Amino acid sequence: MQITYLGQCGVRLEGTRRILIDPYLSYSVDKHAKGRAGLWERAYPPPVRPESLHGIDYILLTHDHTDHTDPETVPALAKANPSAIFVGPKPVKEKLLLLGIPDERIFCPTADTEFDGITPIPAAHEELHPLSDGFYAEYGYIVSLDGQHIYHSGDCCPYPGLAERICSVDAALLPVNGRDAFRLRDNCIGNFHPEEAVRLCAECNIPALMPLHHDLYPGNGMSVERVVTVRDIFAPSLILLTPRPGESVQI
Helix, strand or coil, X not given: CEEEEEECCEEEEECCCEXXXXXXXXXXXXXXXXXXXXXXXXXXXXCCCHHXXXXXXXXXXXXXXXXXXXXXXHHHHHHHCCCCEEECCHHHHXXXXXXXXXXXXXXXXXXXXXXXXXXXXXXXXXXXXXXXCCCECCEEEEEEECCEEEEECCCCCCCCCHHHHHCCCCXXXXXXXXXXXXXXXCCCCCCCCHHHXXXXXXXXXCCEEEEEXXXXXXXXXXXHHHHHXXXXXXXXXXXXXXXCCXXXXXX
């Protein structure tokens, strides 16, 4: 499986199928961050234009925040990939419908129910938000492709039961920008601290970690050097996958 980093939480998975997860390939956040110049300015441009991505089978969206379900990226992807299916929790479906994505192109699965090698996993952002009948407001995904298994958590923090759900994967793709009271006060909901991401991988015997959500917006980021430091302390054998935006790694 080839994993290409698209920035923030966005990745492209390629093998016998092509899957996008949380592609954010515009300046939507910057445009709507009025009066907060510097805090919400992209540190680098989108590494690829959404209309240049073709042959996508699934577009997995973890939740309805703009940097995950982007109102500029989604329509361009839908047009460039007329057979692609969009997958996400119920709030994402509502946003997709408003963006003009036809209902028949949207799949809204229940948590922990596998379909076509993809299993939605509840995500705690910063808490779990159960809806009804097995649905949650935020998902991560386990994706099985060509004999490899990755877990992409979306925006998430540790919660009881998460480790048991993901213990069989070959790599974890986790946001490592952390959280604190100041960001929460400003409605900037947080994620794993680097220590939590590394120790979750160690607890689950996951051999590789790809840090996400750390380098696009400096005011809500985390240095990879910090992740390396805690890896060296808590899990020296853990492989860190750190491609630059637009670069790929193989697992």
